[in-house]
Amino acid sequence: MSGIGVVWDIAKDALSTSRFGIDVTGHNIANVNTAGYSRQSTVQEAKHPMFFNGLQLGRGVTTSQVVRETDQFIENRLMQQGSNLAYSTEMENYIHILEGVFNENSDASVSSLLNQYWSLWHDVANNPLGASERIALYELSSLISERFQYLDGEMRQLKTDLSNVLGPAINRINQITNEIANLNNEIVGLESNNVANDLRDKRNILVSELSQYIDTNSFEQDNGSLTIVSARGCVLVHSNTSYSISLGGANGDRVEWSSSAGSKIDMTDYITNGKLGGWLDVRDEVLEKYSLDLDSMTREFIWATNQQHSQGVGLEAFNGVTASYAAASATDAMGTAASGLTFFDKIQDGNFQLWVYDSNGDVVTPGGDTITIDADTTRLTDVAAQIGAADANITAAVIDGRLEISAANGYTFAFGGDNSNTLAALGINTFFEGSTAGGMDVCDAIRDNFNLIAAGRIDATGVFATGDNANAVAITDLQFATMDIPNWSCDRIDGNTPGSITASVGDYYRAFVGSLGTISESLTRERAFDEVSASKIGEIRDSLSAVSLDEEMTNLMKFQHAYTAAAKLITTADEMLATLLELK
Amino acid sequence: MRVATKTMYDLIRFNLAHITDDMNQANKVVATGKRINDLSDDPVGMANALEIKSNIANINQVSRNINMGKSWLIASEGALTNVQDMLSDTRALCVEMRTTTKSPADREAAAVNIQNVKEEIIALANTQVSGLYLFAGTNTEVPPFEVDGTYNGNNSPFAIKTANDTVMQIGADGEAVFGDILTSLDDLIVHLQNNDVDGIGASIAIMEGHFSDITANISAIGSKTNRMEIKENILSELTISNTEQLSRIEDADIAEAVMNLKSVELAYQAALASSSSIMELSLMDYLK
Numbered sequence: 047m048s049g050i051g052v053v054w055d056i057a058k059d060a061l062s063t064s065r066f067g068i069d070v071t072g073h074n075i076a077n078v079n080t081a082g083y084s085r086q087s088t089v090q091e092a093k094h095p096m097f098f099n100g101l102q103l104g105r106g107v108t109t110s111q112v113v114r115e116t117d118q119f120i121e122n123r124l125m126q127q128g129s130n131l132a133y134s135t136e137m138e139n140y141i142h143i144l145e146g147v148f149n150e151n152s153d154a155s156v157s158s159l160l161n162q163y164w165s166l167w168h169d170v171a172n173n174p175l176g177a178s179e180r181i182a183l184y185e186l187s188s189l190i191s192e193r194f195q196y197l198d199g200e201m202r203q204l205k206t207d208l209s210n211v212l213g214p215a216i217n218r219i220n221q222i223t224n225e226i227a228n229l230n231n232e233i234v235g236l237e238s239n240n241v242a243n244d245l246r247d248k249r250n251i252l253v254s255e256l257s258q259y260i261d262t263n264s265f266e267q268d269n270g271s272l273t274i275v276s277a278r279g280c281v282l283v284h285s286n287t288s289y290s291i292s293l294g295g296a297n298g299d300r301v302e303w304s305s306s307a308g309s310k311i312d313m314t315d316y317i318t319n320g321k322l323g324g325w326l327d328v329r330d331e332v333l334e335k336y337s338l339d340l341d342s343m344t345r346e347f348i349w350a351t352n353q354q355h356s357q358g359v360g361l362e363a364f365n366g367v368t369a370s371y372a373a374a375s376a377t378d379a380m381g382t383a384a385s386g387l388t389f390f391d392k393i394q395d396g397n398f399q400l401w402v403y404d405s406n407g408d409v410v411t412p413g414g415d416t417i418t419i420d421a422d423t424t425r426l427t428d429v430a431a432q433i434g435a436a437d438a439n440i441t442a443a444v445i446d447g448r449l450e451i452s453a454a455n456g457y458t459f460a461f462g463g464d465n466s467n468t469l470a471a472l473g474i475n476t477f478f479e480g481s482t483a484g485g486m487d488v489c490d491a492i493r494d495n496f497n498l499i500a501a502g503r504i505d506a507t508g509v510f511a512t513g514d515n516a517n518a519v520a521i522t523d524l525q526f527a528t529m530d531i532p533n534w535s536c537d538r539i540d541g542n543t544p545g546s547i548t549a550s551v552g553d554y555y556r557a558f559v560g561s562l563g564t565i566s567e568s569l570t571r572e573r574a575f576d577e578v579s580a581s582k583i584g585e586i587r588d589s590l591s592a593v594s595l596d597e598e599m600t601n602l603m604k605f606q607h608a609y610t611a612a613a614k615l616i617t618t619a620d621e622m623l624a625t626l627l628e629l630k
Numbered sequence: 631m632r633v634a635t636k637t638m639y640d641l642i643r644f645n646l647a648h649i650t651d652d653m654n655q656a657n658k659v660v661a662t663g664k665r666i667n668d669l670s671d672d673p674v675g676m677a678n679a680l681e682i683k684s685n686i687a688n689i690n691q692v693s694r695n696i697n698m699g700k701s702w703l704i705a706s707e708g709a710l711t712n713v714q715d716m717l718s719d720t721r722a723l724c725v726e727m728r729t730t731t732k733s734p735a736d737r738e739a740a741a742v743n744i745q746n747v748k749e750e751i752i753a754l755a756n757t758q759v760s761g762l763y764l765f766a767g768t769n770t771e772v773p774p775f776e777v778d779g780t781y782n783g784n785n786s787p788f789a790i791k792t793a794n795d796t797v798m799q800i801g802a803d804g805e806a807v808f809g810d811i812l813t814s815l816d817d818l819i820v821h822l823q824n825n826d827v828d829g830i831g832a833s834i835a836i837m838e839g840h841f842s843d844i845t846a847n848i849s850a851i852g853s854k855t856n857r858m859e860i861k862e863n864i865l866s867e868l869t870i871s872n873t874e875q876l877s878r879i880e881d882a883d884i885a886e887a888v889m890n891l892k893s894v895e896l897a898y899q900a901a902l903a904s905s906s907s908i909m910e911l912s913l914m915d916y917l918k
Contacts, residue, residue, distance in 0.1 A: 078636070142668075145668060149668075149669075150680060151664070158687075171790060172695060173760075173762070175761075175762065175771055509784075511767065511770075511784050512771050513769055513771050515789070515790070519789070519790070522791055556677045560673045561673070563671075563672075566670035566673075567670040581644055588637045588640070589633065592637060593635060595912065595913070599917060600913070
């Protein structure tokens with residue numbers, strides 16, 4: 047039946063519908079700056095009509111639901127791009143730090159120090175007797191060693207820093223996955239009859255944050271819960287359960303996923319996205335490569351100098367010498383890995399001469415004593431025995447894996463003509479010690495006595511002139527000598543493989559910093575690209591989902607006017623009723 | 631396209647951040663005067679620049695070597711020229727002493743003269759440059775000749791590097807240069823003391839032989855000095871061309887850099903102006 051009551055009902059519904067509209071608009075305005083918020087709107091529809099006297103009479107309006115303007119596909123694209131951006135940003139940050147470590151625009155840069163190093167050998171060659179030239183060479187060589195140690199230390203520190211940032215990030219990931227699992231639970235509960243708009247927004251924000259950290263692949267189940275799978279197929283969230291990841295491995299620097307049964311899967315090498323992907327790429331690929339490259343270069347540089355240095359003689363002969371490289375096993379052939387000698391691979395068949403001088407400085411045996419080496423059979427103990435047997439005034443022993451040679455009181459000894467590389471491999475009559483960037487230093491013997499810098503050579507009769515510079519000249523030749531230096535490529539899954547470059551040390555180092563610069567340059571470009579595409583997708587997403595205040599103000603006016611009109615309806619109904627009641 | 635309020639602010643932020651970055655880069659180039667400030671600014675250019683720097687360092691070192699070599703060669707030439715004069719005088723003395731008009735006493739006196747010549751030649755053979763003996767082979771620390779003419783040096787002349795693949799002898803084996811001369815002078819002294827006119831006569835030819843040996847030595851040194859001077863000129867030209875190339879790679883074209891900075895500055899001002907005017911606009915200003 048139609049009556050004034052219907053008008054009252056229509057007016058009441060219109061009022062509440064407009065109020066809903068204003069509520070939702072208010073909610074939108076309030077969330078204008080909320081990240082990840084999707085604007086909402088009310089869906090109004092006409093109520094089911096009523097039949098009266100064969101007429102269909104409308105019964106007003108109702109709010110059927112509050113919907114949120116969103117496109118999950120775009121949201122997913124945005125998350126993916128955000129993940130890429132987080133990856134390239136972190137890569138770029140850390141590579142820039144590394145680039146700063148290898149700053150070449152200064153006089154203390156490695157290439158400048160290397161130039162000075164060869165120059166100082168020229169100076170020693172020009173004046174082999176000069177003490178100041180020798181001191182300058184020693185000082186610069188220690189500076190180079192320190193510089194290499196510094197570079198190595200900085201790269202190690204960066205690696206440690208990167209392992210350290212993993213922990214907090216993993217805690218946050220676990221927190222997020224836990225919250226998502228809880229939200230899954232709530233959403234499934236709420237959505238039995240309605241869409242949980244704000245909770246879904248909240249979940250999207252969390253998934254988006256999660257994808258900034260790590261690879262994510264998410265899909266929604268029919269009941270509205272979200273399943274998230276990460277690198278190597280590890281499930282982070284399923285239904286209302288989250289699975290945690292943690293740091294593990296021997297050094298506590300591997301990312302491990304724990305199943306509900308408690309078994310662990312090492313997913314480290316498969317994480318390729320988000321901040322973790324960036325950090326792990328820098329730590330296990332970029333820093334790994336440059337550390338190995340620097341070590342390889344240092345090794346060849348040390349070897350080249352030592353090998354030539356060991357052919358010469360200083361201003362005085364030795365009265366005692368201790369090898370700087372220790373053999374793990376003195377009873378295995380020196381040319382085999384079993385000996386544990388750092389440079390075992392450089393030892394070859396051959397021999398070297400040992401000359402002994404009496405207290406007047408005269409050669410005891412003018413032809414010298416020949417020590418013969420067979421790389422595959424001669425053991426360190428054999429060398430000691432040969433040296434000991436060569437001359438009654440010389441004793442040799444292996445102590446803690448190091449060959450120690452000493453002369454009887456007043457006697458001295460010197461070496462020459464080593465074509466077996468044994469002396470250099472043992473670290474006798476050498477210039478540098480160590481074989482890595484971190485372990486490089488000038489030999490203690492040289493540090494304690496600059497006269498042992500071997501600028502000269504001994505002639506076939508065992509005589510040497512202090513003014514001779516033949517060996518120093520030969521060392522200056524090394525500046526342009528090419529050698530095979532490993533050029534590493536590191537991949538987290540394929541492992542580290544040593545390539546090889548034939549280059550001088552200087553060329554190798556220039557290629558090294560050049561490649562670092564190229565990586566840094568291309569990362570900057572990649573980051574800029576990711577930034578632009580993230581911002582473009584963000585714009586598309588915002589164009590659909592974000593709040594426009596102008597729009598909301600218009601809506602506000604719209605609903606306000608509708609509200610006013612509905613109120614007018616009530617006034618009208620009221621007046622109609624009063625008219626009726628006033629009938630007499 | 632629908633533009634959300636957030637989009638507008640995001641874009642303003644994004645654009646301003648980018649222009650600020652550009653401005654920072656442009657300013658860095660102007661402030662340092664260098665086009666390459668970080669490895670990544672131009673990795674290839676940087677590697678080239680490092681190589682050129684290394685070349686320049688090497689050229690400087692070789693130039694230093696050559697300077698040192700020249701000082702040795704000039705000192706050797708001076709000493710040998712003096713020896714040459716003495717040999718010429720000695721020959722003249724021989725010619726004079728051979729004549730029958732000279733008495734044994736004259737020849738006796740001449741012997742003393744030649745003894746002096748010998749000592750002077752020994753003194754010249756012991757010539758030093760910055761404390762090192764030129765004519766001692768590589769035994770540069772000790773005087774190569776004792777007063778009696780005994781040689782203490784060795785037979786390998788001191789040599790230095792004058793190019794990446796060239797080693798040049800700048801010292802000399804004193805025994806080869808002066809040994810025979812000293813023996814001949816000793817012989818001549820004996821002839822003079824013994825009044826042996828035939829022996830004195832024979833010495834003329836011997837002295838002439840020594841004279842031409844020394845002359846050959848001097849001209850060899852002259853040509854070495856010459857080579858070093860030519861090399862020095864080449865090196866100084868190389869230094870200039872390398873430095874120029876380095877500057878081309880590394881240095882910023884200041885006019886261009888300043889222009890660049892100005893244009894970025896202009897873009898920044900424009901962005902600020904347009905952003906602030908957009909930010910002021912709102913429907914709310916028109917609602918009562």
